[in-house]
Amino acid sequence: MRWIAPDPRNAERLLVGIELGGLMYSEDAGATFFDNRSGAKRDIHSLAWHPRVEGRAYVAAGDGAAWSHDGGLNWEAADAGLELGYCWALAVDPADPERWYISAASGPRSAHRGRDARGRLYGRRGEAWNPLALPDETMPYALAISARELFAGMADGRVLYSTDHGANWADTGVQIGPLLAMAA
Numbered sequence: 001m002r003w004i005a006p007d008p009r010n011a012e013r014l015l016v017g018i019e020l021g022g023l024m025y026s027e028d029a030g031a032t033f034f035d036n037r038s039g040a041k042r043d044i045h046s047l048a049w050h051p052r053v054e055g056r057a058y059v060a061a062g063d064g065a066a067w068s069h070d071g072g073l074n075w076e077a078a079d080a081g082l083e084l085g086y087c088w089a090l091a092v093d094p095a096d097p098e099r100w101y102i103s104a105a106s107g108p109r110s111a112h113r114g115r116d117a118r119g120r121l122y123g124r125r126g127e128a129w130n131p132l133a134l135p136d137e138t139m140p141y142a143l144a145i146s147a148r149e150l151f152a153g154m155a156d157g158r159v160l161y162s163t164d165h166g167a168n169w170a171d172t173g174v175q176i177g178p179l180l181a182m183a184a
Contacts, residue, residue, distance in 0.1 A: 003044060004016050004047075088141065089142050102143075119137070
């Protein structure tokens with residue numbers, strides 16, 4: 001099990017991501033689960049719900065990205081524009097359900113080489129992903145977002161932030177070692 005995502009608007013609904021296993025769905029707070037959601041990715045790394053839009057969920061997976069408008073019952077691939085398909089971390093803009101961010105690498109070997117991991121950050125608002133310019137090719141291993149800032153926890157331990165949807169980045173000056181996850 002890689003990720004557990006309780007729905008912030010429905011306490012009974014859970015999404016569970018299983019690395020190399022798929023997406024599990026529960027409507028009864030985890031008493032029972034269903035597998036093989038229509039259109040779901042198979043190698044789940046990160047899951048998120050939009051905090052304000054009922055039923056809107058997102059996934060980053062080893063086989064791409066997807067989103068759901070019906071609480072995780074059905075999924076639509078969101079791979080257009082991704083040059084690197086091994087997706088890892090994701091963050092969703094709390095003010096705009098169409099704007100989300102995802103980190104990706106060419107595969108697991110490039111994504112998981114510790115401080116030497118290499119990858120790219122993408123932003124999406126609409127139909128296609130656009131690469132965002134980070135200071136270097138270090139893998140953005142963890143993402144978090146607040147009302148005004150997007151944070152990228154890098155594989156080498158740096159934490160970067162952007163106040164303009166990822167167009168420009170600054171270093172927080174924090175060096176905490178390799179990151180696996182962050183929350184804002």
